[in-house]
Amino acid sequence: xxxxxxxxxxxxxxxxxxxxxxxxxxxxxxxxxxxxxxxxxxxxxxxxxxxxxxxxxxxxxxxxxxxxxxxxxxxxxxxxxxxxxxxxxxxxxxxxxxxxxxxxxxxxxxxxxxxx
Amino acid sequence: xxxxxxxxxxxxxxxxxxxxxxxxxxxxxxxxxxxxxxxxxxxxxxxxxxxxxxxxxxxxxxxxxxxxxxxxxxxxxxxxxxxxxxxxxxxxxxxxxxxxxxxxxxxxxxxxxxxx
Numbered sequence: 080x081x082x083x084x085x086x087x088x089x090x091x092x093x094x095x096x097x098x099x100x101x102x103x104x105x106x107x108x109x110x111x112x113x114x115x116x117x118x119x120x121x122x123x124x125x126x127x128x129x130x131x132x133x134x135x136x137x138x139x140x141x142x143x144x145x146x147x148x149x150x151x152x153x154x155x156x157x158x159x160x161x162x163x164x165x166x167x168x169x170x171x172x173x174x175x176x177x178x179x180x181x182x183x184x185x186x187x188x189x190x191x192x193x194x195x
Numbered sequence: 196x197x198x199x200x201x202x203x204x205x206x207x208x209x210x211x212x213x214x215x216x217x218x219x220x221x222x223x224x225x226x227x228x229x230x231x232x233x234x235x236x237x238x239x240x241x242x243x244x245x246x247x248x249x250x251x252x253x254x255x256x257x258x259x260x261x262x263x264x265x266x267x268x269x270x271x272x273x274x275x276x277x278x279x280x281x282x283x284x285x286x287x288x289x290x291x292x293x294x295x296x297x298x299x300x301x302x303x304x305x306x307x308x309x310x311x
Contacts (some may be wrong), residue, residue: 081238110300120240120288120302165240181227181292182299185238 080104082169084186085124091193101167102149110143110150110184111168114161121166125151126159158191164188198222199291201303208279208310216306217273217288224269225291229300230262233286247274279310 082103090098101110109128113121125136127143127150135141138155152162168183198221202253208214218228227246231239232240245251261283263275272291276283286307290300 084221113302118305120304123301127297135265181298181300182241182244184241187238 081166081184084165084167084189086188086189087187089151089192090137091191093159093193093195094156094174095193097154097157097191099152099154099165099167099191101151101169102147103169103188105169106149107148107150108170110141111142112141112150112152113166113168113185114163115166115188116163120187124165154191157191159193159195162191164190197293197301199225199301199303200290201289201306202305203306205251205307206309207309210280211278213275213277213292214279214308216276216287216289216308218272218274218303219292219302220270220291223291223293225272225293226269227292229271229290229292230264231275231288231290233288233305235286239288241266242274261299278309279308283308284310285309 082101085100091097112124115121115178141152152155166185166188168185171182171184200219202217206214227243232242233239241254242257243253244249245266247266247269253259254291256257259270261277266272286305288302289303289304292298293298
């Protein structure tokens with residue numbers, strides 16, 4: 080089942096902050112975050128593997144609340160280069176053997192636009 | 196590191212013909228490769244998963260006889276769209292993963308297929 084992202088779109092001015100949320104109706108084992116610019120392939124940002132885990136990459140960080148089955152991506156002091164569509168990906172449920180092969184189901188995406 | 200290439204980047208073909216798209220991991224061995232399609236302003240939809248030396252597994256609703264996948268080596272997977280129709284026009288993206296299911300996927304630049 081596809082995770083749900085909110086908001087669908089965000090418009091910011093350079094230097095402003097944003098939060099993108101990703102929630103699932105099913106148990107989450109991990110959350111992957113990607114950014115895609117128009118006409119290009121998604122670029123990997125980070126993975127969160129454990130409940131309570133937080134990670135940071137420059138001014139982009141994320142948290143993972145396993146109990147609430149959700150993750151949030153935080154963009155602080157946004158730059159023009161942050162513009163793009165952000166996707167969260169969650170692993171598909173594992174089969175009877177416990178293997179998911181790392182298949183991801185992606186949310187519908189959040190369009191982030193940063194203006195000068 | 197972790198570079199994935201796709202060829203061709205764009206292809207226009209006539210209805211009824213077949214098109215082959217190549218996906219290569221350039222600097223790592225990919226234990227698993229994934230094929231996605233993406234319609235404009237929509238999310239990535241997983242089509243199939245391929246592991247080197249074994250048959251691809253297709254997601255529900257994806258015709259395996261129409262979308263032929265061959266994972267010939269640890270660095271190459273191909274997707275052949277057979278008897279293409281205009282409704283097959285889309286952005287096809289591959290991704291590759293090295294190692295365990297929890298690891299990140301690296302995406303190729305995508306192939307824009309237009310069927311006339």
